[in-house]
Amino acid sequence: MTDKLNFDTAYEAIEKIVQEIESETIPLDKLAEKVKEAKKLLAFCDEKLRNIEAELNETAS
Amino acid sequence: MSYALSLSQLLTLVQETLDAHFYGQAFWVKCEITDVKKYDQKNWCFCKLLEKKANQVVAETPGVFWQNGYQHIRRFEKATGQKFENGIEISCLVLVKFHPVYGMKLEVQEIDLSFSLGQMELARQETIRQLLLQYPNQIRQVDDVFITPNKQMPLPRIIQRIALITANHSDGQRDFIEELNKNIHGYAFKITGFLTTIQGTQAAAGIVKQFKVIQEKKHLFDVVALVRGGGSQTDLKPFDDFELAKTVALFPLPILTGIGHDRNTSVADLMARQYKVPTKVAASIVDHNHQTDRNLLLLREKMEDAVGAILFEKRQQIDKWQEKIQHLLPNRIALFKQKLEWMRLQTMHLPTRQMIQAKKEVEHLNIQLQTATTRYLKAKRAKWELSNRMVEQLAPEATLKRGFAILSQNKKIITNLGHIDTEKMLTAQLSDGTLNSKIIQIIKNDG
Numbered sequence: 001m002t003d004k005l006n007f008d009t010a011y012e013a014i015e016k017i018v019q020e021i022e023s024e025t026i027p028l029d030k031l032a033e034k035v036k037e038a039k040k041l042l043a044f045c046d047e048k049l050r051n052i053e054a055e056l057n058e059t060a061s
Numbered sequence: 062m063s064y065a066l067s068l069s070q071l072l073t074l075v076q077e078t079l080d081a082h083f084y085g086q087a088f089w090v091k092c093e094i095t096d097v098k099k100y101d102q103k104n105w106c107f108c109k110l111l112e113k114k115a116n117q118v119v120a121e122t123p124g125v126f127w128q129n130g131y132q133h134i135r136r137f138e139k140a141t142g143q144k145f146e147n148g149i150e151i152s153c154l155v156l157v158k159f160h161p162v163y164g165m166k167l168e169v170q171e172i173d174l175s176f177s178l179g180q181m182e183l184a185r186q187e188t189i190r191q192l193l194l195q196y197p198n199q200i201r202q203v204d205d206v207f208i209t210p211n212k213q214m215p216l217p218r219i220i221q222r223i224a225l226i227t228a229n230h231s232d233g234q235r236d237f238i239e240e241l242n243k244n245i246h247g248y249a250f251k252i253t254g255f256l257t258t259i260q261g262t263q264a265a266a267g268i269v270k271q272f273k274v275i276q277e278k279k280h281l282f283d284v285v286a287l288v289r290g291g292g293s294q295t296d297l298k299p300f301d302d303f304e305l306a307k308t309v310a311l312f313p314l315p316i317l318t319g320i321g322h323d324r325n326t327s328v329a330d331l332m333a334r335q336y337k338v339p340t341k342v343a344a345s346i347v348d349h350n351h352q353t354d355r356n357l358l359l360l361r362e363k364m365e366d367a368v369g370a371i372l373f374e375k376r377q378q379i380d381k382w383q384e385k386i387q388h389l390l391p392n393r394i395a396l397f398k399q400k401l402e403w404m405r406l407q408t409m410h411l412p413t414r415q416m417i418q419a420k421k422e423v424e425h426l427n428i429q430l431q432t433a434t435t436r437y438l439k440a441k442r443a444k445w446e447l448s449n450r451m452v453e454q455l456a457p458e459a460t461l462k463r464g465f466a467i468l469s470q471n472k473k474i475i476t477n478l479g480h481i482d483t484e485k486m487l488t489a490q491l492s493d494g495t496l497n498s499k500i501i502q503i504i505k506n507d508g
Contacts, residue, residue: 011357045357
C-alpha cells in the first residue's frame, strides 16, 4: 500500500475512514486500528505538504 | 549665366514656403512606425513613419517625438499594454517641419489611443473568433467567460511541482518564487524554470516552444505558471497570439497565468486560470494548498469527534450495564446478607429478648394485677360501706325511733295480715317499751 501511496490516495483514504467512523459502520474492536491508520495517513499528507524532498526521492526511485 | 542660389538659400525658401503653407496646422495621420529609437533620458524618440500597400512602402518620412510628444508614447504604452516599437500602427497628430540641415520631419504631438486600442482589440477579437471557429468542440464562450479543456481540468489537491514559464532574471520570476518561498505555512515547492523571451515579435513562438517541452514531461509537474512582471508598460500582444492561445486552451496540465497587466486581459488569460500578476499566481497556489491543509484538519477533527461520540456512547452503555448489575446481582446478595444479618441478630439476642419480653410481660401483669386488686378492693370497700349504711339504716332501733313499731305474735314478727291470729295477743314493741294489745278489727288495703 505504501508503495502506491500519494497525496491524493492518502487523502481519499482518510475521507473514507472518517466517513466510516461517522456512519458507525466500523465495529468497535476495529476502531482503534482505523484511527491509527487515519493518523498515519494524516501524518503522511502533512509531511508531503511541507517536504518536497520526499516527493523528489519518490520520483527518482 | 544664370544666378545660382546657395543651398541654404533654397532650403530656407523651402522652409519658409512650408512654414507659410502649414502655419498653425496639424494633421491626423495614420501610419506604421519603424526604426524606433527612444532616448528615455532626454524624452526624445526618433522613428520612421510609413505607409504600406500590399506590403509595398508607398510613403515614408522621418518622425520625431520631442518632450511633449514623448509623454504620449508613455501614455500609449500604459493604456494599451503594448510596447511602442517597430511594426505597430498608430494614428497621430503631426506638424510638418522642415530644417535646412535635418530635412523634413513630422513632429508628433499626440497619439490617438482609441485608434490603437481599437486596432489591438480587432486583432484580439480575430484571435478569439478563430479559436471558437477552429475548435468548436473544445472552446466555448458563455457570456464573457470562456470554457476550455485547460480551465476545466481540476487542480490536484496539492500543487508542489511547478513548471514556470517566464523571462530569465525577470521581476515576474523573482516575485513568483519569493512569494512561494515566503509562505508562512511551510509548504514546500519544486519550481522548474522554462525561460524564454516574453516580449516582442518572437515572444509568442518562444512561449509555445516551452509549452511543448513541458508537455513531453508533464508527469513531472502539477501545474504550469505563465508569468511576466513589469506592470502594464510591457507588451501584451504576444499573449493575444492565436497559436499561443490555442496551446494554452488545450494544454494537458492546468495553467495559471500572471501576465502582469491590470487593465487588459489577453486571450491567453481567457483560456486559462487568470491571476493578473505573478505574486497572485503564487499566492493562489499557497491558498490552494492551505485549503487542502485545512480540509485535512477538518477531517482530523471530524474523526476525533466521531470517535469521541462513539466512545462516549459505549461508555454510557457500559455505565448503564454496570449500574444494572450493581442493582441486580449485588442487590440480591445484599438483600440476602441483610436477611442473614437479621437472622443472626435474632439468633444472638433470642434468650435475652425472650427474657426481656417475659420480664416485660410479668411487669405488665404485675401492674395489671395491682390495678385490678386496687380496683377490686375499692369496689369491695364501697359495697361494704353501702351495706354498712344500709344495715345502720335498717336496724329496728333506728326505725322505732322514727315512730315505727314492731309487731309480733308468739314472738314472730308480723309483716303482713296473713300471718295474724286475731284471737291472740299482739305485741307492739316501741322504742322505749312494749304494748300488749287485742285485735279489734282488720282492715285490708285496697288493691
